[in-house]
Amino acid sequence: MRTSLRNATTDDADCIADIYLTSREHYLSYAPVAHTDEAVRTWIRETLIPSGNVTVASIENSLVGFLAISRDSAHGWIDHLYLDPTKTNMGLGSFLMDEAKRLLGGPIRLYTFQANTDARRFYHRHGFREIELSDGALNEEKTPDVLMEWP
Numbered sequence: 001m002r003t004s005l006r007n008a009t010t011d012d013a014d015c016i017a018d019i020y021l022t023s024r025e026h027y028l029s030y031a032p033v034a035h036t037d038e039a040v041r042t043w044i045r046e047t048l049i050p051s052g053n054v055t056v057a058s059i060e061n062s063l064v065g066f067l068a069i070s071r072d073s074a075h076g077w078i079d080h081l082y083l084d085p086t087k088t089n090m091g092l093g094s095f096l097m098d099e100a101k102r103l104l105g106g107p108i109r110l111y112t113f114q115a116n117t118d119a120r121r122f123y124h125r126h127g128f129r130e131i132e133l134s135d136g137a138l139n140e141e142k143t144p145d146v147l148m149e150w151p
Helices: 010-027 037-051 092-104 117-125
Strands: 003-007 054-059 062-071 076-083 108-113 129-134 145-150
Touching (some): 003 092, 010 037, 010 054, 010 062, 010 076, 037 054, 037 062, 054 092, 062 092, 092 108, 108 117, 117 145
Parallel strands (some): 076 108
Antiparallel strands (some): 003 054, 062 076, 108 145, 129 145
8 A cells, every 4th residue: 555645736625525524424423513515615625725734645646634734833733634434544644643743843733522532542642642621612613622732
C-alpha cells in the first residue's frame, strides 16, 4: 500500500466533502448537524481549500483522508482530521498526524467532542493531553467538547 500526501486543490473538493460528511455521519451521529451538505460542500470548495492549509492523503491516487491546519499567535491548530471510514486502522490517521506535527511544530491544539472516545484515544496515543472540557456552548453543534494540546 503506497500512501502519499499532497496539498489539496479545488479539484479535490467533492472527495474531501464526501469524506467529511461520511465520516461525521458514521462517527459523530450524536452531534447535531449545523449545516446542510450543500453548505459544507460550498465551504470546503470556496473557503477551506483556498486557505492553502489542507493536506490530502491518498492510496494509489484515491483520496482516503484529509488534514486542515491553522496557526494563531501562540499555537498551531488541527482544525480537521478526517478519514474515509472504510480506511481506518491502517495507519493513515497517524500518517496525517505526523504531517501536522512536522508542519506546525508545537504546541498544537485541537478540539474534539467528549463523546468521541475513539478520537480522544487516538490523540492520547499521539501525546496530546486534555486541558479543558466544555459544555459545547461555543461550538456550532452545541455538543460537549474537549480541548487537547501537544506536547
